[in-house]
Amino acid sequence: MxxxxxxxxxxxxxxxxxxxxxxxxxxxxxxxxxxxxxxxxxxxxxxxxxxxxxxxxxxxxxxxxxxxxxxxxxxxxxxxxxxxxxxxxxxxxxxxxxxxxxxxxxxxxxxxxxxxxxxxxxxxxxxxxxxxxxxxxxxxxxxxxxxxxxxxxxxxxxxxxxxxxxxxxxxxAPEEHDRVMAFTHALAFFMAKGMMDAGVPAGAPYAPPSFQGIARTIETVRADAGHLFAALHRENPFAGEARRRLIDALVAIDRSLDVAAKDAAPEDAAALAIPDLGALSPELRETRELIDELDLELVGLLARRSELVQRAARAKATIGAAVRDPLREARLMESRRRCAAELGLDPAGVAEVFEVILRHSRSLQERRSP
Structure with a gap:
């Protein structure tokens, strides 16, 4: 802002x-x-x-x-x-x-x-x-x-x-950044490099729409600097774990595909299952309605939080404190990530939500400060 x-x-x-x-x-x-x-x-x-x-x-x-x-x-x-x-x-x-x-x-x-x-x-x-x-x-x-x-x-x-x-x-934080990049940026380069080396025809005119996103990823990787691929994996301390998890998953899928359908065990079927988007069922409609209700509650909580933020802005103005407090924000983000992990949520995803909330709070304080 x-x-x-x-x-x-x-x-x-x-x-x-x-x-x-x-x-x-x-x-x-x-x-x-x-x-x-x-x-x-x-x-x-x-x-x-x-x-x-x-x-x-x-x-x-x-x-x-x-x-x-x-x-x-x-x-x-x-x-x-x-x-x-x-x-x-x-x-x-x-x-x-x-x-x-x-x-x-x-x-x-x-x-x-x-x-x-x-x-x-x-x-x-x-x-x-x-x-x-x-x-x-x-x-x-x-x-x-x-x-x-x-x-x-x-x-x-x-x-x-x-x-x-x-x-x-x-x-x-640097560690959080690298962990996220290992499972996104680095893995995208890893998969694209493997597909290029395997001779995947990225420019085939008859490639189905399902492949177009992959083809764009490959072309993006080809357009980047040559040193970037190795640096993303050799310098990122979390990249090795990301590669191993991907390779393990691919090996398990490959083994299950080699099993004839008549001989497939339940675990083979599970390995080959790709979750679809689901049909609109009564259960799905009810779940979406509950999500909508919860979203309204979240908006109400954000409104309450905004009132407290404005109160904090007035208190800061009284004592001459700055709107921005990077140390407190860093501690807040670490606390929210830790809480998310304890509740079984993705800490990085929750951190992204709170980054948006913090940006809104800073903007609100800057506008409201007397």
Missing amino acids: PHSLPQRGDGPPPPARIGNVAFLGYGRFGAALGSLLRDAGIGVRALDPGAEIQGAARAASLPELVGGVDLVLVAVPVPAMRDAITSLRPHLAPGQVVADVGSVKTVPARAMAEVLGGDRPWVATHPLFGPASLARGERPLRAVVCPNPAHPDAVRRVVALFEQIGCQVLEQ
């Missing part, structure tokens, strides 16, 4: 605007993101000996790259992240923010914490788009920004920057 302009009597003002950005690494993704930033009126400088830098000021050295900029974006492959951050460290001035844009978050976050620590502000981020999606004009753009209690103001500045270029920002 856009930050409202501070008024007399407000708490701390919105985070200082990032006016210029330096890219260490300017490959296909860096250049695409740099173009978005320039379109938003943000100055861009880049250093990448192996890239043809267009539309950005080319830096000849690290001191020239970082001199006077507000934010340094490290856009190198994840395995090279620590060395890149280490090389940057001696040239950073106090207050300059460093952020990565890698598809894996635990490795860069750990590297920045160990190399930059509390002396230089840093933020772990993952823009959930790439050159191909930008070229297709896909919207909305989304970006993950990891909470960092050691540098909350840096997080706020980076969130504001992503919002300035039109992104919906999701806050997610």
Whole structure:
């Protein structure tokens, strides 16, 4: 959500605007993101000996790259992240923010914490788009920004920057991000690579509609940078588990398919069953009606929560506290994830719901603060 302009009597003002950005690494993704930033009126400088830098000021050295900029974006492959951050460290001035844009978050976050620590502000981020999606004009753009209690103001500045270029920002801890990406992003690449190596004819004109989504996934993977596939799996600590679970499931299905129908055991039938959408039965209609009633109750609870949020905004204004409290939000999200797990729910899914609720609460407080 856009930050409202501070008024007399407000708490701390919105985070200082990032006016210029330096890219260490300017490959296909860096250049695409740099173009978005320039379109938003943000100055861009880049250093990448192996890239043809267009539309950005080319830096000849690290001191020239970082001199006077507000934010340094490290856009190198994840395995090279620590060395890149280490090389940057001696040239950073106090207050300059460093952020990565890698598809894996635990490795860069750990590297920045160990190399930059509390002396230089840093933020772990993952823009959930790439050159191909930008070229297709896909919207909305989304970006993950990891909470960092050691540098909350840096997080706020980076969130504001992503919002300035039109992104919906999701806050997610590095471990949670990587776990979700292992079962989504990494597995999509894994399946697409396997199908390509198996010779699946993705461009066959007679392919049925059921295959078109798979074909689009394969083409998206082919369009991404070559190093990304290996990094998604080798650097993500949860990718191995995701692959093993998928492979185990496929092996079980394959074995059941090799059993003749007349010899199939109940477990073979269960392995081959694909749940359909179900027919409209009285039970289904009743269940949907109960869901509708529950949804109305949820809306009522959200209204009650909004009243409490406005009450909190008035209390914050009285003591001059900021609307945003990243440390409390991080604790809240962790508490909701833990509660979801205890109740047998998907912690990541529940966290997404509360991320939306928190964004609404922040927007409401910013509008209602006197």
